Amino acid sequence: MADTRIARTQIHKEPQPLLSRSRPKFYVTALLSSRNISHIREVHAQVVVNGMLQNLTVANKLLYMYAQRRVLGDAYALFGGMGERDSVTWSVMVGGFVNVGDFTNGFATFRELIRSGVTPDIYTLPFVIRVCRDMKDLKMGRLVHDIVLKHGLLADNFACAALVDMYAKCKVVDDARQLFDKMQNRDLVTWTVMIGAFAECRNADESLVLFDWMIEEGVVPDKVAMVTIVNACAKLGAMHRARLLHYYICRNQFSLDVILGTAMIDMYAKCGCIDSAREIFDRMQVKNVITWSAMIAAYGYHGHGRKAIAIFHLMLNSGVSPNVITFVSLLYACSHSGLIEEGLRIFSLMWDEFAVRADIKHYTCMVDLLGRAGRLDEALELVESMAVEKDERLWGALLGACRIHGNIDLAEKAVNSLLELQPENAGHYVLLSNIYARAGRWKDVAKMRDLMSQRRLKKVPGLTWIEVDNKTYQFSTGDRIHPQSEKIYAMLESLGKKLELAGYVPDTNFVLHDVDEEVKLAMLYSHSEKLAIAFGLIATADGTPIRITKNLRVCGDCHTFTKFVSAVTQRVIIVRDVNRFHHFREGTCSCGDYW
Template sequence: MLKLKNQTFLVPNHGILRLPLFSTAAAVTNTTAVPAQPHFPRTLDPKFYVNVLLCSRNIFHIRQVHAQVTANGMLQNLTVANKLLYMYTQQRVLGEAYALFSGMEEKDAVSWSVMVGGFVKAGDYTNGFATFRELIRGGVSPDNYTLPFVIRVCRDLMDLQMGKLVHGIVLKHGLVSDNFVCAALVDMYAKCRVIDDARQLFDNMQSRDLVSWTVMIGACAECRNADEALVLFDRMVDEGVLPDKVAMATVVNACAKLGAMHKARLVDDYICRNKFSLDVILGTAMIDMYAKCGCVDSAREIFDRMHVKNVITWSAMIAAYGYHGHGRKAIDIFEMMLSSGVSPNAITFISLLYACSHSGLIEEGLRFFSSMWDEYAVRADVKHYTCMVDLLGRAGKLDEALKLVESTALEKDEGLWGAFLGACRIHGNVDLAKKVVNSLLELQPENAGHYVLLSNIYAREGRWKDMSKMRDLMTQRKLKKIPGLTWIEVDNKIHQFSVGDRSHPWSEKIYAMIKSLNEKLELAGYVPDTNFVLHDVDEEVKLGMLSSHSEKLAIAFGLLATADGTPIRITKNLRVCGDCHSFIKFVSAITQRVIIVRDANRFHHFKEGACSCGDYW
């Protein structure tokens, strides 16, 4: 007999469950019933009890029905018992649900599915897995209701080993052809970063519905293969599968990750032609898409067209201005949000502080940070402190930034220390950088970026022996530097360049263009900054290395392959270096081209020899 303790009780082979407090004096079990309410008729019609359960609005009604069916002997009816079990799990009263389940003399696939699903939906993955294991051991065939729940757990936990075991069970029971199950497996493999297995499953599906397409498109986008995600979207439409708003939001997110303006315009046109309304989800995704494709004005147009905006929408627009260095406009949007009656949340303040940091608005950032709790009851977390360290560090206030870090009782993560290390790099403070790196290496000893950043700081100071030691340490630990890559979209195709790249079909023309540009830029006053060549070689070699940076190759190609007067948009996976920043300013002046650069931190808009960042980045 199950006893109510408001503590824990053991379930055979299922670990430990936590019982909630009941407001009644005793728990309903399979042997003990709460006295029936007088208005319930004594009937043996199972449909009656099923209908009553469907009308039940809360747990007290459900318990009353449970008491009545127990008193009338109807608990032996599997349909009634399953419906009662389902209602308990819907209310997330898992203690009573499992008591009922374990006392059922007869269980079918529905019973097991409901119990497994109940645990999973409540976030009790341990008991969900355990119940599924008992289902398999008991010889019950899992169905397309149970398996997606279990696969979702593997996805959320990123437990690839368990996911593969469940995949084996799917194959054993011949359910790999089921769209719901297969889509769940595709999603699981994608979240576990095994994109090839996800794609193989998807390609082998006998029929693909909208859910399957949406999952695969989202998987490609999440695994940084946004170009393939957009190819899949085109295929989906060609095969006659019409997207819904969820699918369109997924495609819009893929465009945002890719940063390809042409594709963003095509997706926007498709949304307009098919008359998708700009609700909060789709509209907010489009704001983010245009912002990350380098067109903050288009993002604002979408924002202004939206009739309904929530705090996420407002935060996205604030973040959009922050990416592009428009700190004052971000503050204006924040004040508009307050005037509209929408209260800011933690994400809003991250976007706002980021915008202040990248625009040099120190006093404003400090004011917003101090007002978070006092005025808006938003508690600062480590991400807010990271923004403040970045704000103070960029302004050269390293001592204040360090005091802020040391003053917080929050657990410091790699983002916080990384922001401080970046500030040390900007201002050449080697001693502080060494202290910070020690903290970073304790948190992430396998992150090559930390070693590279410190070695670059040593190189900037001409401390070649110290730099060499860091590089040797990377070699010993088998760590590799992330290569610098730059992308440019031309004629609806993405072209990729790396430093010193000569693999492009137009390679000879590109290097000839760079040579011609260098000659013109020198006449205009450009002086290459060889301090950004972090190798101990002579000046002539340094000049050659500077000329082959990936962003310069991409811009040269853009000048060759696009019409005069049109903007050039490039994306780089790392921070743009100081010499390339100066180079692009001069190129924008002598070619009369607008050049938009998206790097790892922000956007730079170059026009007529100036950059939107004001050389503050």
């Protein structure tokens, strides 16, 4: 306050002679000492009175002070009256609009800059690129990229890094990578952005490759980079990489704070090792609601619903209040463990005891919970009575329940609602087609396939991945391109005989084609998860776990097949499908056949 009073005294006592060389420095100093908007306006008035507004340094500083305090009306009025502007002027004005979220005026000011013939600089461009990123405006982003090229600014690391980030956030990862590869000096932020971009675009394997390259280049990751790569590893589900990352984190003495520790819990859980996730959880000195929710979720998609509820009670006893995510994780855990009454009780106490209002995710979990249990009427009643807007996940949960229980009428209702929301999603057509096929309604199956053909929609192929000797192998249905393909099919034939003696009977109901039984049997045996398991039996040592990942839901026959394989071969088989984990051991599955 003392500085402010001194500055005001100086202003009021200052005579008004002709301009002097020291005057610009005086006004800049006065602005630097400003503490509030009233003082800035007071200095502004003195600047105008003393004829100093024509001094670009003073005007720019005044503009900056208005923009810094988010008084954009005053800033733009000053900007509009400036007879001279330089790159700093434009940068401050564009940045001021962007920082308050006024992207429309930010773009408009940038267009005015281009039309004025002023060359944009490396300070203005990142603001505009950031708008393109935040608005996911790829068209404008490409135009800004053209401007960068036109003015020869692509060599600037700052502008190039901003473009990489923009393309990455717009999910145009190939364009981001092209720019990234051309950069001569990549800083840690750019590496981190690029690693995260591949993870977001479902190419986590490339994220890990980039991380290795970054280390080889001598770039030392910080905690943000480590969290990014840990999240990428979680998406890939690669256990050997999870172990290597954990070792790297320990060796470089990164502390397991809330953010990194929670990311590692999620990573280990999604790589199939719930025990390691719990070890990380127990070692963390500080846990927030996100950490507790992550551990609850981890137990949930591993089918340990009661352990998820136990963690919830520990969380309450520790004094941490649950949030909306906590209850989503809890309800998901109940749904995938068949804990119907527990789920209903948790859903009711959300608001009654914790004042957490149910949103679409909670309702989706409840529809899934009731639907899996065969209580389809209650699930539909809940859908029709809910006050929140329905989305594709909610109707998808209802449709999934219809598939389990063969309710065709309700399935058609769910699909009609889904197609209104997502008419180009092939999965909805496929799921209804599968329900028709299970009911033997082959004419309806043909109609659905014709409809997909007319709309040029293609079914997502079933793929399965397996890790062997730190390398990931991919299999598709009927795959014969693997170098050991003959051995794999020979193993499947040998397994088939042993499994039949053990009591396994292939369920041809899961072949959704109107073909002979013999053909159905052959098609069943060539499912991608069976090929991956057979390869795992060939390529890994006896007694070691086999880990596979499926991009779709595991079919019922493959689930039964894997249970028998775990009993006959005495192997633990861990399967991660699109919904959850299955741990097969000695002929049983952790899901209790409830998935």
